[in-house]
Amino acid sequence: MLFYLYEYLQSIDFPGVGMFQYISFRSGMAVIFSLLIATVFGKRLIMRLQKKQIGEVVRDLGLEGQYQKKGTPTMGGILIIIAILVPVLLFSRLDNVYVVLMIVSVVWLGAIGFVDDYIKVFKKKKKGLAGRFKIIGQVGLGIIVGLTLYFNDDVVARIKTPVPDRFEETVEGEIKQVMVVETIKAPVTNVPFFKNNRIDYSSIFSFLGDKAEAWGWVFFVLVVIFIITAVSNGANMTDGLDGLATGVSSIIGVTLGIFAYLSGHAVYADYLNIMFIPHSQELVVFMAAFIGATIGFLWYNSYPAQVFMGDTGSLTLGGIIAVFAILIRIELLIPILCGVFLVESISVIIQVSWFKYTKRIYGEGRRVFKMAPVHHHYQMKGYAESKIVTRFWIVSVILAVLTVVTLKIR
Numbered sequence: 492m493l494f495y496l497y498e499y500l501q502s503i504d505f506p507g508v509g510m511f512q513y514i515s516f517r518s519g520m521a522v523i524f525s526l527l528i529a530t531v532f533g534k535r536l537i538m539r540l541q542k543k544q545i546g547e548v549v550r551d552l553g554l555e556g557q558y559q560k561k562g563t564p565t566m567g568g569i570l571i572i573i574a575i576l577v578p579v580l581l582f583s584r585l586d587n588v589y590v591v592l593m594i595v596s597v598v599w600l601g602a603i604g605f606v607d608d609y610i611k612v613f614k615k616k617k618k619g620l621a622g623r624f625k626i627i628g629q630v631g632l633g634i635i636v637g638l639t640l641y642f643n644d645d646v647v648a649r650i651k652t653p654v655p656d657r658f659e660e661t662v663e664g665e666i667k668q669v670m671v672v673e674t675i676k677a678p679v680t681n682v683p684f685f686k687n688n689r690i691d692y693s694s695i696f697s698f699l700g701d702k703a704e705a706w707g708w709v710f711f712v713l714v715v716i717f718i719i720t721a722v723s724n725g726a727n728m729t730d731g732l733d734g735l736a737t738g739v740s741s742i743i744g745v746t747l748g749i750f751a752y753l754s755g756h757a758v759y760a761d762y763l764n765i766m767f768i769p770h771s772q773e774l775v776v777f778m779a780a781f782i783g784a785t786i787g788f789l790w791y792n793s794y795p796a797q798v799f800m801g802d803t804g805s806l807t808l809g810g811i812i813a814v815f816a817i818l819i820r821i822e823l824l825i826p827i828l829c830g831v832f833l834v835e836s837i838s839v840i841i842q843v844s845w846f847k848y849t850k851r852i853y854g855e856g857r858r859v860f861k862m863a864p865v866h867h868h869y870q871m872k873g874y875a876e877s878k879i880v881t882r883f884w885i886v887s888v889i890l891a892v893l894t895v896v897t898l899k900i901r
Contacts, residue, residue, distance in 0.1 A: 529787020540564035568804020574784035633716030678711035725832030726809025838865035
């Protein structure tokens with residue numbers, strides 16, 4: 492909103508408003524505002540949740556320090572959502588299709604998580620919203636994102652492609668193949684570790700001839716649905732220890748912000764041989780608000796937590812990360828960048844699958860881990876909660892660095 496005020500003030504030569512044209516300034520302001528909202532209003536929200544007796548329901552899992560968490564206010568994800576949306580609405584361009592998609596994602600998944608928490612807290616149903624309804628909601632968002640990227644004319648990518656049999660001599664005397672810049676609408680994404688690091692989803696169906704493009708988009712939408720569902724649920728499973736999901740998400744957010752800035756800058760994208768995505772740099776403002784909101788929430792969510800985010804926060808954080816990665820065409824890097832979420836999800840899948848299999852074969856279910864997700868396994872082994880969280884953060888930093896390094900590993 493303030494961006495449009497800036498345009499008016501600029502027309503009357505108001506001094507100092509020129510700063511609003513810079514992504515760096517608006518991103519910095521988004522971080523500051525989101526931090527202030529999360530920290531200043533966080534205490535008030537906690538007190539209000541306590542007054543309404545919106546506390547965590549604790550099951551007897553035999554974990555150390557478990558009962559100390561009983562009654563801790565939950566649904567704190569509301570604070571994260573507010574701390575993201577307010578700065579984004581103030582400092583980003585609201586006519587940008589990528590920003591609009593991110594706002595829709597926040598509201599959409601926040602609503603699903605809120606309904607789930609509401610059923611748990613107020614209806615006293617421990618299972619919350621039925622899993623099939625969560626999946627339906629995530630699939631719905633995936634369809635919205637996928638089809639918007641297909642039909643919206645502002646969603647394009649610019650890539651360099653070699654001209655066959657044409658070479659030129661550089662200033663340094665090197666002979667290089669002539670390259671031409673193409674603006675494409677196809678469902679293309681970056682592929683890590685390869686020199687010509689891009690793939691068109693339509694190429695998978697090249698044997699279908701003229702129908703390849705249509706089937707490529709269908710496949711792309713299915714991939715979008717899968718990624719949103721997987722990452723959103725992965726973040727939800729990771730949210731089991733004080734500050735774990737919040738800290739990991741903020742680390743991932745910093746990495747995504749770097750990629751958004753590079754992908755939206757023609758010079759850097761050309762130098763790093765990645766796709767240049769026009770208008771995507773505006774996403775840096777959104778991610779700045781995301782980082783500020785998660786770090787601000789961590790002020791109250793770190794051990795011992797004064798508030799939990801609940802599904803309102805965890806589903807939203809995972810969904811934001813998934814959609815953001817898709818928009819800047821690095822969804823194939825998610826297994827590395829979101830490695831913690833991936834391991835947490837896989838640990839649950841392994842535990843449940845092995846238990847069911849052994850129960851069918853031996854008549855008694857057996858477990859691979861002492862408890863799943865895997866962070867509870869380490870708790871059962873006697874590790875302090877704060878130590879587990881810190882080490883998971885360190886792993887996330889390593890994975891984030893590795894993700895950035897993929898820009899130069901070809």
